[in-house]
Amino acid sequence: MEKLKNHLKRLSKFENALALLHWDMETYMPSNAAERRAKIIGEISTYVFEEFVSEKTKEYLESANPKTSEDEAIIRLVKKELEKVEKIPPKLFKELQIANALSQQAWQKAKEKAAFNIFKPHLEKVVKLQKEVIEHIGYEKNRYDTLLDNYEPGLKTETLKKIIPTLRKFLVDFVDELENGEKPNTDILEGEYDVEKQREFSLELLKMLNYDLTSGRLDASAHPFTISISHNDVRITTRFDKYDIKNSIFSTIHECGHALYEQGIPEEYRELPIGDGASMGIHESQSRFWENIVGRSLEFWNFVYPTFVKYFPRFKDVEVEEFWRAINIVERSLIRTEADEVTYNLHIMLRFELEEALINDKITVEELPMLWNEKMKEYLNITPKNNAEGVLQDVHWAHGSFGYFPSYMLGNLYASQILFAMKKDIQNIEEKIQSGQFDEILSWLRNKIHSKGKVLEPNELIKEISGEELNPNYFVSYIKEKYSKVYRITH
Amino acid sequence: MEKLKNHLKRLSKFENALALLHWDMETYMPSNAAERRAKIIGEISTYVFEEFVSEKTKEYLESANPKTSEDEAIIRLVKKELEKVEKIPPKLFKELQIANALSQQAWQKAKEKAAFNIFKPHLEKVVKLQKEVIEHIGYEKNRYDTLLDNYEPGLKTETLKKIIPTLRKFLVDFVDELENGEKPNTDILEGEYDVEKQREFSLELLKMLNYDLTSGRLDASAHPFTISISHNDVRITTRFDKYDIKNSIFSTIHECGHALYEQGIPEEYRELPIGDGASMGIHESQSRFWENIVGRSLEFWNFVYPTFVKYFPRFKDVEVEEFWRAINIVERSLIRTEADEVTYNLHIMLRFELEEALINDKITVEELPMLWNEKMKEYLNITPKNNAEGVLQDVHWAHGSFGYFPSYMLGNLYASQILFAMKKDIQNIEEKIQSGQFDEILSWLRNKIHSKGKVLEPNELIKEISGEELNPNYFVSYIKEKYSKVYRITH
Structure with missing residues (x-):
């Protein structure tokens, strides 16, 4: 051995x-x-x-x-x-x-x-x-099982097919329902943001969230990513857009989530196949947990807003709740990477359905653009003006990464399921977030997930954490509750 | 093959x-x-x-x-x-x-x-x-030959011993002589220099000197260095000192000289033992050529001064000649890395003499501090207050790099000898420098030195370039002429 x-x-x-x-x-x-x-x-x-x-x-x-x-x-x-x-x-x-x-x-x-x-x-x-x-x-x-197994060991196509229709119906209907709510005012976000200030604020966020900057660093790149160079050297990158402050903030928090996972992998697992995340889906659950569940919550912005205003004083007369609503706007948009929490999974379902059918010879490559646009119409009621903002938007198929897309959706679903399990152990999570006490949350994630490395398969891990298999209902409840507030809808 | x-x-x-x-x-x-x-x-x-x-x-x-x-x-x-x-x-x-x-x-x-x-x-x-x-x-x-050979293939201890006494005598006497001259006023250099402005000015210098920034980059580090990551990837670092503008300027030009050498090595030599500089001494000749012969010349500052003043407007009322004299002050100083062109080689001779004697059992480690101080007194007429600014100042002996020090001196000697050879081919080098036309100088170095890689041994190379073996007289003439002007001494 x-x-x-x-x-x-x-x-x-x-x-x-x-x-x-x-x-x-x-x-x-x-x-x-x-x-x-x-x-x-x-x-x-x-x-x-x-x-x-x-x-x-x-x-x-x-x-x-x-x-x-x-x-x-x-x-x-x-x-x-x-x-x-x-x-x-x-x-x-x-x-x-x-x-x-x-x-x-x-x-x-x-x-x-x-x-x-x-x-x-x-x-x-x-x-x-x-x-x-x-x-x-x-x-x-199913041929597609082999592909899924590359990113989510043990997960079957069958499971996805069982989950998706109900979830899709909920999301499609919910996007419709939000149109009756009060639309957030995103005008308040318009304008220029100094890149150096964005960088400094990103570093503040990383420190708050307990990312260890003596064992990592933040740089800029075209596409944000997290990479473990070695133990004690887990680096992240973010993207600075002069006209979109959301870009750097949420890329930074997203990558920070990945990096906290990597920084929490035990030293003795390092350099071995178990010194890694359990799966792409579980990895994505960690980035989404911090980016969305924590980073896009009102409690988080209640805590962070004074610091944010220090860097961007133009917000001193903007109510924190208005800001929070603006960064959570739900839109029928064409581009996956720019999608909000509610519509994001619809973009993934579309891709999963097409690639699964393609690999099983149920459709042809030739039909892809047409089918893409039909599904966009059906799920989001919009149509790409051209294939660049349609079927050609992602690189994944181009470099042969079939079976990868579901990881993004699984990350979202796992994150909500993890939150539910966490709430049983930590009282008043919202208050902890509101007062900037992120260490207890991180300790819980370290204990339940990060410290396990890749010893367990993702299905074993999620069962150990939550007592049950992958269950999309937690995500549905989370979305319903949060976005009813954002859109001020009373049921 | x-x-x-x-x-x-x-x-x-x-x-x-x-x-x-x-x-x-x-x-x-x-x-x-x-x-x-x-x-x-x-x-x-x-x-x-x-x-x-x-x-x-x-x-x-x-x-x-x-x-x-x-x-x-x-x-x-x-x-x-x-x-x-x-x-x-x-x-x-x-x-x-x-x-x-x-x-x-x-x-x-x-x-x-x-x-x-x-x-x-x-x-x-x-x-x-x-x-x-x-x-x-x-x-x-001589045992020391084996050490020399690691850095300067083919060079014998005998050669150094033949050259050094005369050169040393000249330098010791010349430093004395300068005391009768007019001392440059270095007060004009005092004060704080914005680090970001220093970085920008360093980049301007690199561009002027034809360093290819699409095949390299400039960063900061504690000790400046040049490194070839691969062909088309030759990086340099410099050091920014808030209170000493000379530091970044001359570190940058020095490393630029090394990098121009590396960037000029033919692609087909790369990845092979010939895809390297001819020796440490020849490498150092390239850094010293640009740093001292070009970069510390009045002609260079005549050209670069308007740009410099743009970055550091406080100099707008300082005459370029006064600035040039200030950056060329000759001082009896204790630290090799801070020494000027005139005294630098004395620091090297001292080290060479001690390490050569040590390796040949003529002195013991125990005697080193005493002998160091005696030689400092003899060559520069100063005494270190303690061993940290004396025998302990350099890392070289600590990591076993005996035989390396002479490369620094050889670099200075070769550089003057190369200048003399270059003057036969290029008319009015001073005017070229004064008008910022560095490309002809670089082409000459590329043609005569860089393009040869490590195919020739350094003694063969210098003979091919200049028609003779290593000859310190060129350095002596260069120093005499330049520093008589800096110190306004008429013979």
Whole structure:
């Protein structure tokens, strides 16, 4: 067991270097270095991959003698990964990698010109190869299960299909209902915001929320992200938009949620497969918990508003409740990444339904733009002006990340379910938030989730936390209660 | 030959990652990550080292069929490195590494407390092990040759000993002579300088001097340095001192000189042992050329002064010549890194003489502080108040870098010799500088030096450039002429 662990820990140090190479690429790398950087990353990744699938790993694995549940989890995770790799013929793997790279380039062009036809043949190729990969890996009931398993181990397509229709109906109806409420006034948010002030305020937020800046840092990048370079080095980035203060605030809090998870993973799990989040969905639950449940609550803004006004004095005559309502406006919008808490999951359902049908040959790539627009009309009653703000808006399909989208929705659902469980242990959470006492909340999350690393599968973890399987009703109650207040609707 | 090259190119990509890990450590790494970072660097360095000394390298080397002088240089450099490694017993190598690490820690403490005794036993150990290493590697006439060879391949101790006495005498006498001249008024430099303005002015300087900011960047660090992460990614750092504008200006130009060298190394040499500077001394000649010969000249300030005044308007009533004289003041000072062009080499001679005597058992570690102070008295007529500003001031001996100090002096000597050669090809260099036309100067350096990489040894290179071996007379003439003007002395 020690041999296996040391082998994995050694390889993880090369992964640490890869993480830094990636972080640097998105933050500080000189533009001309891009081509060379890709080659460096390629060479080191190849080495790590080859060492991982080597006979050495298999030998250590066979002779490993697990003594703890952590050891067992390590063995399970390594075996699973190795089996998956072994089932895919190297030629097919390589072909898929090349197809993904070309498809991503084509997508970029297609999006710029809003021309789906540029992207279509590439996406067809990617889908075809993805299906071949799935056939090699195998599946029980639904091809899509294999894809889901990459991001949410153990979750079945069936479960999603059971949950979605009711949830979708509620959301579609609820968006309609909000139209009878009192629309927040977003005019108060208009105007310019000094970027340096935004940066300083972001740092204030991070300190408040107990993100450890001596074991991490905040930088700017085009797309905000969190990355663990190593233990004690969990970095986040945010985005500063001169005309949209919401962007930096909620990107910062969102990434802070991811980073608090990573900073809470036990040191002894680090450099091992269990030194990671339980799944993409659970990871997203942590970012959404802090971004939405805490960060978009009235209690939070009651606490943070004086500091905010110090940085942006123009708000000194704006009531905190008006500000809170403005940052929680619900809109029938086209772009997923800009969607609010209520409509967000509708964007995800649309994508899930299309990709699941695509992988199971129920629809064709050709039909995608049309079906996308039909579903947008049905769920949100709006129609994209062109494919750039429709089917071409996300990069995920372009680089072959089918099965990823549900993680975003699961994050939202888990977060509400976690909140409900937390309320049984912590009295008056709202008051704690209102007085800036976030440490008890963080300790609870550390204890129940962060400290578990990737030892448990997400379904086991959520059951351990809440006593039940994934249940979307908590999210429904949360949305109903909060947005009735935002829109001043009385039932 | 191709196999050997591909092997080396592969390894160099891991070295690129190491370079980034180092750069990040000095610039943006969160403080708590230090311990983990050392382990990551250790693991990857070990891998690169083991791959380099592997049978694979030897096989490729034996069957390699060099076709060009570049190929031959590659083989020569790899062979030399391998032989050196093979002659040192692994146990001794490891022992030295540990001793160096401990010694550096002890030095830090000793310097803080100005207590040489804390450092003494560690330095004794390091010197003892260094001598053992030299005995294993072997030498012809002088143990110190082996050390010199690490930084200045081919240079002999004999050569330095021949050059130094005359040069020293000139410098000691010249410093005396300057006391009869007109001392520059440095009061005009006193006061505070906004750090952001310093950063902006540093960037202006880099652009003027043709440093390619799309293939590099400028950051701040405690000790300024230049690092090649990869081709098209040559980064520099500088230091911003709120009360000393000279610090950032000349650190920036100095590092710019190093970086222009690195940015001028041919792409096809990159990732190979020839894709580097010819030696530490030649590298230093490039930084000193730009920092001192160009950057501290009156012509340069005639050109740059209007921009400088734009950033620091307080100088609008200061004559450029007064400013130029102030930044060129010659002082009997204690700290090498703060020394001016005239006294700098005296600091180096002192160190060279002591370390050469130490390695050849002519003096003991115990005697070092006393001998240091005696030489300071003799060369500069000043005495350190304590060992922190005396024998303990530099880190070099603490981490075992014996033989490095002469590179600094060689850089100064080479730079003047290069200037003399350049003047034969470029008419009116002073006028070019005065009008900001630095491109012709850079092209000349690119053509004569940068484009050669490490194909030639430094003595071959300087002969090719100037038609003669290292000759300190060019430096003497340069110093005499310039500082007679600064101090308004007429002969």
